[in-house]
Amino acid sequence: MMRTRPLKVALLGCGVVGSEVARIMTTHAGDLAARIGAPVELAGVAVRRPSKVREGIDPALVTTDATALVKRGDIDVIIEVIGGIEPARTLITTAFEHGASVVSANKALLAEDGAALHAAAEKHGRDLYYEAAVAGAIPLVRPLRESLAGDKVNRVLGIVNGTTNFILDKMDTSGAGYSEALDEATALGYAEADPTADVEGFDAAAKAAILAGIAFHTRVRIGDVHREGLTEVTAADIASAKRMGCTVKLLAICERAADGKSVTARVHPAMIPLTHPLASVREAYNAVFIEAEAAGQLMFYGPGAGGAPTASAVLGDLVAVCRNLVAETTGPGESAYTQLPVSPMGEVVTRYHISLDVADKPGVLAQVATVFAEHGVSIDTVRQQSRQDGGGEASLVVVTHRAPDAALSGTVEALRKLDTVRGVASIMRVEGE
Amino acid sequence: MMRTRPLKVALLGCGVVGSEVARIMTTHAGDLAARIGAPVELAGVAVRRPSKVREGIDPALVTTDATALVKRGDIDVIIEVIGGIEPARTLITTAFEHGASVVSANKALLAEDGAALHAAAEKHGRDLYYEAAVAGAIPLVRPLRESLAGDKVNRVLGIVNGTTNFILDKMDTSGAGYSEALDEATALGYAEADPTADVEGFDAAAKAAILAGIAFHTRVRIGDVHREGLTEVTAADIASAKRMGCTVKLLAICERAADGKSVTARVHPAMIPLTHPLASVREAYNAVFIEAEAAGQLMFYGPGAGGAPTASAVLGDLVAVCRNLVAETTGPGESAYTQLPVSPMGEVVTRYHISLDVADKPGVLAQVATVFAEHGVSIDTVRQQSRQDGGGEASLVVVTHRAPDAALSGTVEALRKLDTVRGVASIMRVEGE
Numbered sequence: 001m002m003r004t005r006p007l008k009v010a011l012l013g014c015g016v017v018g019s020e021v022a023r024i025m026t027t028h029a030g031d032l033a034a035r036i037g038a039p040v041e042l043a044g045v046a047v048r049r050p051s052k053v054r055e056g057i058d059p060a061l062v063t064t065d066a067t068a069l070v071k072r073g074d075i076d077v078i079i080e081v082i083g084g085i086e087p088a089r090t091l092i093t094t095a096f097e098h099g100a101s102v103v104s105a106n107k108a109l110l111a112e113d114g115a116a117l118h119a120a121a122e123k124h125g126r127d128l129y130y131e132a133a134v135a136g137a138i139p140l141v142r143p144l145r146e147s148l149a150g151d152k153v154n155r156v157l158g159i160v161n162g163t164t165n166f167i168l169d170k171m172d173t174s175g176a177g178y179s180e181a182l183d184e185a186t187a188l189g190y191a192e193a194d195p196t197a198d199v200e201g202f203d204a205a206a207k208a209a210i211l212a213g214i215a216f217h218t219r220v221r222i223g224d225v226h227r228e229g230l231t232e233v234t235a236a237d238i239a240s241a242k243r244m245g246c247t248v249k250l251l252a253i254c255e256r257a258a259d260g261k262s263v264t265a266r267v268h269p270a271m272i273p274l275t276h277p278l279a280s281v282r283e284a285y286n287a288v289f290i291e292a293e294a295a296g297q298l299m300f301y302g303p304g305a306g307g308a309p310t311a312s313a314v315l316g317d318l319v320a321v322c323r324n325l326v327a328e329t330t331g332p333g334e335s336a337y338t339q340l341p342v343s344p345m346g347e348v349v350t351r352y353h354i355s356l357d358v359a360d361k362p363g364v365l366a367q368v369a370t371v372f373a374e375h376g377v378s379i380d381t382v383r384q385q386s387r388q389d390g391g392g393e394a395s396l397v398v399v400t401h402r403a404p405d406a407a408l409s410g411t412v413e414a415l416r417k418l419d420t421v422r423g424v425a426s427i428m429r430v431e432g433e
Numbered sequence: 434m435m436r437t438r439p440l441k442v443a444l445l446g447c448g449v450v451g452s453e454v455a456r457i458m459t460t461h462a463g464d465l466a467a468r469i470g471a472p473v474e475l476a477g478v479a480v481r482r483p484s485k486v487r488e489g490i491d492p493a494l495v496t497t498d499a500t501a502l503v504k505r506g507d508i509d510v511i512i513e514v515i516g517g518i519e520p521a522r523t524l525i526t527t528a529f530e531h532g533a534s535v536v537s538a539n540k541a542l543l544a545e546d547g548a549a550l551h552a553a554a555e556k557h558g559r560d561l562y563y564e565a566a567v568a569g570a571i572p573l574v575r576p577l578r579e580s581l582a583g584d585k586v587n588r589v590l591g592i593v594n595g596t597t598n599f600i601l602d603k604m605d606t607s608g609a610g611y612s613e614a615l616d617e618a619t620a621l622g623y624a625e626a627d628p629t630a631d632v633e634g635f636d637a638a639a640k641a642a643i644l645a646g647i648a649f650h651t652r653v654r655i656g657d658v659h660r661e662g663l664t665e666v667t668a669a670d671i672a673s674a675k676r677m678g679c680t681v682k683l684l685a686i687c688e689r690a691a692d693g694k695s696v697t698a699r700v701h702p703a704m705i706p707l708t709h710p711l712a713s714v715r716e717a718y719n720a721v722f723i724e725a726e727a728a729g730q731l732m733f734y735g736p737g738a739g740g741a742p743t744a745s746a747v748l749g750d751l752v753a754v755c756r757n758l759v760a761e762t763t764g765p766g767e768s769a770y771t772q773l774p775v776s777p778m779g780e781v782v783t784r785y786h787i788s789l790d791v792a793d794k795p796g797v798l799a800q801v802a803t804v805f806a807e808h809g810v811s812i813d814t815v816r817q818q819s820r821q822d823g824g825g826e827a828s829l830v831v832v833t834h835r836a837p838d839a840a841l842s843g844t845v846e847a848l849r850k851l852d853t854v855r856g857v858a859s860i861m862r863v864e865g866e
Contacts, residue, residue, distance in 0.1 A: 024727060028585065034770040035582050035650070131580060137728035139572065139580035146579075147564060147572035149468050150748020152461065217468070277734070280710075294457060295570035295745035298735035301710070302728065312728035315583020329762035337467040 007036070007322050008043035010075045010100075012066050012091055013082040014054055017105060017132070018045070020311035021079060021318075022057050032315070036322040040077075044069045070095040077321050079314060080104040081132075085112060092117060096124040101325065103317040105132035105310055111206035111222035114213065118334035127330045129317035134207045135160050135286040137309035138302040139316075144214045144290070145332055151292040153215040156254040157431070158288030159281050160207040162304040163198035164230050164250040166190045166284045168238075168269075172247050177235045190284050200229035204252045204267040212254035212265040215290070218340040220254075220265050226345035228268035237269075237426045240355055240397065246271040247279045251431055255348070262343040271353055272432035279432075346406030351380070351433075353399050354412060355426040360386050360394040364420045368396060371418065375411040377403045393422060399430060440469070440755050441476035443502050443533075445524055446514040447487060447495075450538060450565070451478070453744035454512060454751075455490050465748070469755040473510075477502045503528040510754050512747060513537040514565075518545060525550060529557040534758065536750040538565035538743055544639035544655035547646065551767035560763045562750035567640045568593050568719040570742035571735040572749075577647045577723070578765055584725040586648040589687040590864070591721030592714050593640040595737040596631035597663050597683040599623045599717045601671075601702075605680050610668045623717050633662035637685045637700040645687035645698040648723070651773040653687075659699035659778035666702050670859045673788055673830065679704040680712045684864055688781070695776040704786055705865035712865075779839030784813070784866075786832050787845060788859040793819050793827040797853045801829060804851065808844040810836045826855060832863060 009025070011018050025032065025042055033039040045057060046066035054062070063069055070078055070091050078095040080102060082088045088109050092102050093116075102121065104110065110117065110133050121128040131141045135158070144153065159165050163185055170181035182199065185191035197203045205225040212220040230250050241248050249272055254265045272279050277299055281287045286304025291297050303309040324330050358364045365384060372379050378401040386394045400408060415421050442458070444451050458465065458475055466472040478490060479499035487495070496502055503511055503524050511528040513535060515521045521542050525535050526549075535554065537543065543550065543566050554561040564574045568591070577586065592598050596618055603614035615632065618624035630636045638658040645653040663683050674681050682705055687698045705712050710732055714720045719737025724730050736742040757764050791797045798817060805812050811834040820826045833841060848854050 020727070024583065028583075031585070031650075032583065035768055137584075137725075138731060139576040142575060142580050143572040146753055147575050147749045148745065149752035150457065150461075150465065150750075151570075151745040152464070217464075277713075280713075292570075292745060294453070294741040294748070296736045296739075296742055298571060298733070300731070300733060302731035306729075308727040309729055312581065312584040312725060315727070316580045317583075319582035320579055323765055327762045329760045332756055335468055 006039040006041040007076040007325060008074055009040055009077045009079060009318065010044040010046070010069050011042065012046045012069070012078060012080045014045050014047045014057070015081070016307035017310045017314065018081045019054060020307040021081065021314050024311055024315055026056055032319065035319050037326045038322065040318070040322060043075060044072070066091055067094065070100065071098050073098050075100045076325055077318060078102050079318065080106055081314065082106070083108065085109055089113060093120045096120045096126050099124065099126070101127035101321045103314055103321055104128070104130045105314055106130070107133040107203065107206040107210060111209035114210065115219050115334065115336065122333050125330060127321045127324055129321055129331065131317050132310045132313035134210050135288060136302065136304045136306060137312045138286055138288065138300050138304065140211065140288055140300055141214060143300070144211065145335070148290070148292055148295060151294045153290060153292045154256045155291040156211050156215050156288060157278070158252055159249055159278055159286050160252045160288065160304060161198055161204040161250060162284030162286055163191045163195065164204070165281060165286070167199070168230065168233070168248055168250060169282050171233070171235060171238050175235060178231060178233060199231055201227045201250065201267040204250060208252035208254055208265045208267055211252070212263060213336065215254055216256055216263045216340055217335045217338045218263060219336045220263065220342055224265060224342040226266035226268070230269050233269050234426065237428060240353070240426060241271045244271060244353065244399070246273050246430070248428065249278060253431065257343065262341045264343050264345070264348045266345060266348060268429060270429045270431040276432040346404060348405045349402050350405055350408065351400050351402050351430040352408045352412070353397070353428045353430050354424065356396045356398070356415060357422040357425055358394050358396050359420040359422065360392050364394070365396065367418060367420055368398070368415065371414045372398070372400070372411055375407045375414065377407050377411050395425065439472040439474040440509040440758060441507055442473055442510045442512060442751065443477040443479070443508045444475065444512050444514070445479045445499050445502070446516070447478050447480045447490070448514070449740040450743045450747065451514045452487060453740040454514065454747050457744055457748055459489055465752065468752050470759045471755065473751070473755060476508060477505070499524055500527065503533065504531050506531050508533045509758055510751060511535050512751065513539055514747065515539070516541065518542055522546060526553045529553045529559050532557070532559070534560040534754045536747055536754055537561070537563045538747055539563070540566040540636065540639040540643060544642040547643065548652050548767065548769065555766050558763060560754045560757055562754055562764065564750050565743045565746035567643050568721060569735070569737045569739060570745045571719055571721065571733050571737065573644065573721055573733055574647060576733065577644065578768070581723070581725055581728060584727045586723060586725045587689045588724040589644050589648050589721060590711070591685055592682055592711055592719050593685045593721065593737060594631055594637040594683060595717030595719055596624045596628065597637070598714060598719070600632070601663065601666070601681055601683060602715050604666070604668060604671050608668060611664065611666060632664055634660045634683065634700040637683060641685035641687055641698045641700055644685070645696060646769065648687055649689055649696045649773055650768045650771045651696060652769045653696065653698050653775055657698060657775040659701070661701035663702050667859065670861060673786070673859060674704045677704060677786065677832070679706050679863070681861065682711060686864065690776065695774045697776050697781045699778060699781060701862060703862040703864040709865040779837060781838045782835050783838055783841065784833050784835050784863040785841045785845070786830070786861045786863050787857065789829045789831070789848065790855040790858055791827050791829050792853040792855065793825050797827070798829065800851060800853055801831070801848065804847045805831070805833070805844055808840045808847065810840050810844050828858065
């Protein structure tokens with residue numbers, strides 16, 4: 001029972017993702033219609049550079065006036081692949097006001113203002129879907145929002161940024177330094193000309209905020225996410241991780257506190273054991289672990305970015321939203337009923353790997369150990385090694401047991417003040433054990 | 434906006450999965466109500482042994498009359514975790530007739546008669562959900578049916594039976610033979626007293642049929658699935674795989690033909706390279722690769738069976754079905770519009786690893802190679818080795834290039850007839866390259 005009036009779809013943005021969405025909508029029109037129960041028609045494409053030739057897209061559909069497009073009133077679904085906060089936010093809310101549902105790939109906007117967008121969608125009885133905002137083609141939003149809707153998610157741990165994983169993988173396999181690996185990522189198109197959003201962890205933090213909100217049925221904004229990028233990670237850190245049987249990954253970690261009364265979300269580099277499945281995630285791939293009370297540990301792996309994979313996620317959402325329109329219903333909206341507060345990083349329980357340059361004389365280890373004890377931090381292992389250069393220095397590598405991050409960072413501050421500690425060569429958290 | 438009349442849920446079966454479903458429904462009632470937008474209430478439990486004490490379940494809800502329960506007319510959702518064809522099939526269709534939606538974990542029934550069940554659900558305007566029928570807690574049905582609904586899936590390749598993976602993992606890590614590994618699986622509760630459904634591949638074949646149908650938007654029944662179990666796999670096969678840098682896994686493989694005009698579905702043991710992510714799936718875990726045109730390669734990993742993981746999948750479906758009831762709609766039904774035929778195994782293109790015991794004399798390799806050539810099968814590598822026992826025999830290990838399975842099996846039949854071939858020590862397909 002195919003309805004005959006086509007559903008009208010407008011595309012905001014026609015870059016790497018948008019052009020792929022348009023291409024698949026055209027080449028797979030028959031399949032999409034059969035799966036939706038109605039034909040879908042590309043009814044408008046808003047772009048910045050109208051003169052650019054876009055293969056397969058009727059030039060008559062192209063406009064630079066995105067606002068007029070979302071106000072047209074005959075559009076059923078708006079696909080927003082512009083990115084950034086404005087004008088995307090205003091365009092999306094205007095689209096809802098004019099009766100359209102929205103599919104978005106905009107992680108920054110959803111992590112900044114997701115609650116307001118959800119509220120606008122609900123007010124106007126429309127859908128807001130955004131699988132493509134997190135980890136490209138890998139289904140994560142839908143599994144968390146629907147498949148695990150009867151379970152209690154306790155932890156989400158993953159590699160959600162392909163650029164930084166590519167850089168760390170290069171550093172790990174070739175021994176390259178950060179700058180050299182970044183240059184290679186840029187040359188191969190894995191890093192943008194301005195890599196800040198990736199390498200400083202903003203992109204991963206936005207994804208962590210979105211995942212934490214859905215996983216714990218609460219609201220987490222990007223500003224709630226503790227964020228450390230990988231620009232400080234050195235070849236020495238990677239080598240040190242290797243000696244421990246570990247590798248370094250930039251992880252997004254969202255956790256429910258043990259007492260269930262708060263959540264945390266953070267992005268930072270961490271050492272993980274080579275035996276952990278995330279350790280073998282290579283190049284620009286993404287992978288996310290979800291730990292739930294009944295389900296146990298689930299892992300989702302795939303390409304986390306790129307035009308076609310992201311378009312796959314957008315089109316999956318488009319089919320869902322169109323099916324809802326045909327059935328005259330909407331999908332699950334925001335679920336934020338737990339209203340759990342987001343605790344600061346200091347309260348997160350984690351482990352540190354600390355590498356110190358110390359004076360090579362008796363009593364130093366005792367002095368260092370006392371500092372740990374005074375901060376209530378228990379030491380797991382210590383490795384002490386005299387330097388070969390005969391400069392009277394030794395290196396001391398300490399791995400702690402689990403302790404609140406504030407106690408661990410307080411320990412490091414106190415260690416820096418010891419006369420016998422010449423320098424803190426590296427500090428990194430240890431995860432995945 | 435919580436509706437106040439509770440949704441009434443009846444449970445058919447209260448074994449390992451059912452009791453866990455009932456437990457979570459009770460302990461997490463508040464969360465489920467918040468996520469659904471209405472409270473859910475366990476309104477009846479049909480069991481075979483009513484005298485058994487079931488902790489946390491009101492004895493007044495327990496009945497042996499499952500038929501009366503599904504006919505009550507006030508039940509909103511039936512959860513069927515009995516398994517098997519009858520009485521499950523009649524109970525489910527009766528439930529639809531009496532206005533209930535159905536969540537089922539019954540792979541055998543869905544693979545045997547899914548089309549009729551879907552038709553019954555549609556006729557009565559009710560939902561049929563069955564995430565738990567395939568790979569326990571791992572979201573696969575929903576990702577294929579919804580997340581990838583805008584993409585074109587070309588291949589599904591996975592480990593979907595935990596019992597056989599446990600057995601093969603034991604054989605691989607300890608060098609044990611099949612019987613010994615099966616005994617260990619039985620002792621640890623991974624294998625049932627009658628392990629036929631697992632070790633002969635029936636369980637995996639049912640899952641393959643369900644996955645192929647959803648992935649390719651067509652109908653595939655268990656009878657369409659080529660099925661070989663692992664009872665013939667020997668310690669020598671595993672050792673031979675190791676020498677090739679491979680391991681042996683029981684794989685479920687669903688493929689769209691290169692010309693797009695047919696599909697295939699099969700379950701058999703196969704060698705896969707140790708570098709393939711499926712090679713490192715240990716013990717009773719499951720993992721499934723999905724290859725789609727736009728998304729690329731996705732992998733889903735997790736516990737494939739067990740009470741709590743399966744209950745997680747059941748409850749995710751319960752929440753979805755209840756949300757649909759609150760919204761007075763139904764979810765996506767069967768999508769089988771492509772009506773692609775299922776080709777027989779002979780047309781599947783694959784590779785063989787063949788180990789032959791041959792006479793240790795000149796000319797044998799030429800003779801063997803001629804047989805391959807006559808069947809149009811191209812050889813990738815040959816390894817020839819004289820036996821140490823001086824019995825005048827050598828072993829010849831041949832790995833072929835890709836060829837239709839009929840040509841490969843025809844080659845093996847012809848090889849058996851050669852005077853110089855004393856025996857075929859092992860034949861196994863090679864996948865995952």
